[in-house]
Amino acid sequence: MNISRREFVSASLALGASSFLNLQASPLGQSGLTIQQVMDLILKSVPGAPFQQTVDTIKTGDVGQRVTGIVTTMFATVDVIRKAISLKANFIIAHEPTFYNHTDSTDWIENDAVLKMKKELLNKNNIVVWRFHDYIHSMRPDSVLMGVLTSLGWEKYYDAGNPVMIKVPSITVREVVALAKAKLGIKSMRIVGDLSQSCERIAILPGAPGGRRQIGVQQQEKPDLMLCGEVAEWETSEYIRDAHALGLKRSLIILGHSFSEEPGMKWMAAWLQPQVQGVTVKHIPSSEPFTWV
Amino acid sequence: MNISRREFVSASLALGASSFLNLQASPLGQSGLTIQQVMDLILKSVPGAPFQQTVDTIKTGDVGQRVTGIVTTMFATVDVIRKAISLKANFIIAHEPTFYNHTDSTDWIENDAVLKMKKELLNKNNIVVWRFHDYIHSMRPDSVLMGVLTSLGWEKYYDAGNPVMIKVPSITVREVVALAKAKLGIKSMRIVGDLSQSCERIAILPGAPGGRRQIGVQQQEKPDLMLCGEVAEWETSEYIRDAHALGLKRSLIILGHSFSEEPGMKWMAAWLQPQVQGVTVKHIPSSEPFTWV
Numbered sequence: 001m002n003i004s005r006r007e008f009v010s011a012s013l014a015l016g017a018s019s020f021l022n023l024q025a026s027p028l029g030q031s032g033l034t035i036q037q038v039m040d041l042i043l044k045s046v047p048g049a050p051f052q053q054t055v056d057t058i059k060t061g062d063v064g065q066r067v068t069g070i071v072t073t074m075f076a077t078v079d080v081i082r083k084a085i086s087l088k089a090n091f092i093i094a095h096e097p098t099f100y101n102h103t104d105s106t107d108w109i110e111n112d113a114v115l116k117m118k119k120e121l122l123n124k125n126n127i128v129v130w131r132f133h134d135y136i137h138s139m140r141p142d143s144v145l146m147g148v149l150t151s152l153g154w155e156k157y158y159d160a161g162n163p164v165m166i167k168v169p170s171i172t173v174r175e176v177v178a179l180a181k182a183k184l185g186i187k188s189m190r191i192v193g194d195l196s197q198s199c200e201r202i203a204i205l206p207g208a209p210g211g212r213r214q215i216g217v218q219q220q221e222k223p224d225l226m227l228c229g230e231v232a233e234w235e236t237s238e239y240i241r242d243a244h245a246l247g248l249k250r251s252l253i254i255l256g257h258s259f260s261e262e263p264g265m266k267w268m269a270a271w272l273q274p275q276v277q278g279v280t281v282k283h284i285p286s287s288e289p290f291t292w293v
Numbered sequence: 294m295n296i297s298r299r300e301f302v303s304a305s306l307a308l309g310a311s312s313f314l315n316l317q318a319s320p321l322g323q324s325g326l327t328i329q330q331v332m333d334l335i336l337k338s339v340p341g342a343p344f345q346q347t348v349d350t351i352k353t354g355d356v357g358q359r360v361t362g363i364v365t366t367m368f369a370t371v372d373v374i375r376k377a378i379s380l381k382a383n384f385i386i387a388h389e390p391t392f393y394n395h396t397d398s399t400d401w402i403e404n405d406a407v408l409k410m411k412k413e414l415l416n417k418n419n420i421v422v423w424r425f426h427d428y429i430h431s432m433r434p435d436s437v438l439m440g441v442l443t444s445l446g447w448e449k450y451y452d453a454g455n456p457v458m459i460k461v462p463s464i465t466v467r468e469v470v471a472l473a474k475a476k477l478g479i480k481s482m483r484i485v486g487d488l489s490q491s492c493e494r495i496a497i498l499p500g501a502p503g504g505r506r507q508i509g510v511q512q513q514e515k516p517d518l519m520l521c522g523e524v525a526e527w528e529t530s531e532y533i534r535d536a537h538a539l540g541l542k543r544s545l546i547i548l549g550h551s552f553s554e555e556p557g558m559k560w561m562a563a564w565l566q567p568q569v570q571g572v573t574v575k576h577i578p579s580s581e582p583f584t585w586v
Contacts, residue, residue: 078539233501
């Protein structure tokens with residue numbers, strides 16, 4: 001599927017306008033759809049899906065059961081699982097891993113107390129967790145990227161020919177920090193470079209695509225500013241520190257991994273809702289785990 | 294070599310007591326030693342060195358030249374290189390990569406402006422950069438770990454039988470944060486868990502050993518608190534968030550990669566100095582690149 005920019009913004013607006021306040025009072029699971037059928041329906045919108053190689057597998061639960069409610073989130077944390085249970089939703093679509101590593105392999109921590117308790121919570125409540133990472137990034141436009149741009153009010157700058165870059169009217173790094181705090185709900189973040197530097201050419205790389213990708217974009221695009229989810233501290237942040245010391249106009253804003261991609265999963269709830277009538281789809285932000293001190 | 298705890302502390306104290314204030318006025322490089330000879334001398338203290346497989350290679354420069362001064366640091370940043378040049382030191386021993394990736398491979402960014410300018414700065418000034426990562430972690434005790442423990446006043450809790458764990462008189466997470474700020478020079482950090490939680494069994498993992506190692510220690514040791522350098526935000530920080538939500542007594546302090554290992558490279562300068570008489574060895578902290586906003 002090719003989602004147009006207008007359709008993307010419409011879905012985002014629908015999310016804002018609709019109300020999920022009376023979820024617990026609503027009759028859930030009236031559709032008769034199984035979780036597998038919902039998955040099949042979603043995958044129709046992903047070019048080339050299903051993929052042979054992907055981390056987007058079922059992490060737990062029986063997909064043959066009838067769906068009673070759907071939750072989208074960044075991380076299926078214990079808190080998000082408990083909220084899903086209280087909403088009587090049995091299907092969590094999470095962008096990131098459930099068991100603390102990229103492939104969700106558990107053989108190396110099978111005796112771990114936390115893993116056991118989390119699995120018990122999931123199994124006891126018949127929750128299915130499905131990762132939706134490779135698939136959402138394969139949509140065109142990448143719905144995570146588009147979610148971030150739309151949240152920032154920058155969707156009009158999206159360039160399908162070079163999605164990683166946008167060109168904006170001159171703005172300082174400090175102003176972008178304030179915008180990101182206001183629009184993405186971030187309280188604290190880290191930057192490298194200069195808060196007073198002006199920016200017009202901005203690279204947007206949500207999540208953690210790795211230093212090679214981030215620095216590859218630096219080499220090719222020489223952006224005034226890069227917005228990213230997270231860095232390894234021996235890679236992109238050191239590159240930008242050196243670039244800045246060498247007199248180049250380069251800065252980096254590290255939004256935090258969750259905050260940088262959450263708008264994509266929020267968008268997904270609004271996009272999915274009209275396709276599964278009778279089933280409530282709700283986005284529960286998992287937010288960040290950090291206390292900044 | 295096996296450095297005793299007492300010797301380790303002595304070296305650390307020596308560093309504090311000695312003065313490098315008149316470096317520029319001092320005649321450097323009076324030893325006649327080449328950089329290669331200094332390296333050979335250092336490697337005599339590392340069990341099993343030289344290693345066949347290691348990232349601790351020469352990153353730039355001619356090791357056959359006479360050493361004029363030695364700088365130890367975490368990152369050979371552009372600023373650290375400039376300070377070394379101003380000290381007329383031609384040998385930088387850095388714990389972390391110089392060219393923004395673990396193996397310091399540069400084929401993938403050979404046309405990059407930042408890489409070119411940094412290499413030009415190094416070459417023009419005949420600076421040798423040597424990474425000292427695998428080697429320092431192979432010393433017994435691991436001098437990075439011991440550096441951190443000594444800085445925190447916790448060297449007396451070091452347990453050679455289980456170096457990753459210490460047992461301390463009851464202390465809260467908040468008090469450990471305050472201690473780390475005071476002793477390691479950290480202004481801001483992130484924690485996961487509960488600032489008011491008490492701790493007795495603390496895991497210390499400087500740097501970025503990866504989620505498998507960090508979570509492996511969680512599984513095995515169930516520490517009240519883990520101090521680490523950095524995390525991937527889909528690994529250990531999510532594990533601790535869940536552990537905490539499940540009612541377990543687990544917290545995590547993320548010191549920052551540089552701050553968590555800098556004491557090891559500071560220790561190294563004091564340890565090396567008496568072995569290279571006539572050559573000044575100075576530690577230049579590269580600190581962190583981040584502005585917290």
